[in-house]
Amino acid sequence: MGTHWDSLVALIPKVQSLTAVQIGNGHRTSFWLDSWDADYIPVKKFLVLFSHTLDKNATVAKVLSADLAEHSVLRLSTAANNQLLQFRTGLTHVILSDEPDIRSTRGEHRGVFSTQDRSMQTLNPPGQNAQTGYLSGETVLHQKFSFLPSC
Numbered sequence: 001m002g003t004h005w006d007s008l009v010a011l012i013p014k015v016q017s018l019t020a021v022q023i024g025n026g027h028r029t030s031f032w033l034d035s036w037d038a039d040y041i042p043v044k045k046f047l048v049l050f051s052h053t054l055d056k057n058a059t060v061a062k063v064l065s066a067d068l069a070e071h072s073v074l075r076l077s078t079a080a081n082n083q084l085l086q087f088r089t090g091l092t093h094v095i096l097s098d099e100p101d102i103r104s105t106r107g108e109h110r111g112v113f114s115t116q117d118r119s120m121q122t123l124n125p126p127g128q129n130a131q132t133g134y135l136s137g138e139t140v141l142h143q144k145f146s147f148l149p150s151c
Contacts, residue, residue: 018105072084
């Protein structure tokens with residue numbers, strides 16, 4: 001899709017490392033790679049089970065819509081099966097709502113980060129159809145990117 005898109009995609013791990021998500025409907029939160037409510041990052045706690053996962057980028061909503069085992073390879077190792085049982089027990093407190101997920105920065109730069117409302121601005125330069133936006137939050141996170149591939 002172009003270098004701009006590649007640059008934006010490359011920022012995703014950095015954003016994930018700087019933010020935590022309060023789960024709402026689970027549609028904008030990576031089940032495995034995002035930090036849920038403070039410092040709980042499933043991939044770090046259940047690495048063996050993650051290695052058996054079919055869709056490593058699945059959202060919380062997608063994974064919780066079915067049994068966790070349905071998102072893994074058919075034959076789990078003993079260690080992965082043990083982690084699956086442990087993980088199922090820990091997921092009983094996660095209840096999805098109709099509200100959107102809320103992403104906020106962690107640590108010393110606490111604040112809400114959003115790609116909605118005032119944080120996402122769409123600009124149309126005169127005579128161009130390019131969609132350019134500025135991704136920002138209440139903390140120091142500013143990244144210019146283009147929605148369209150470069151020509």
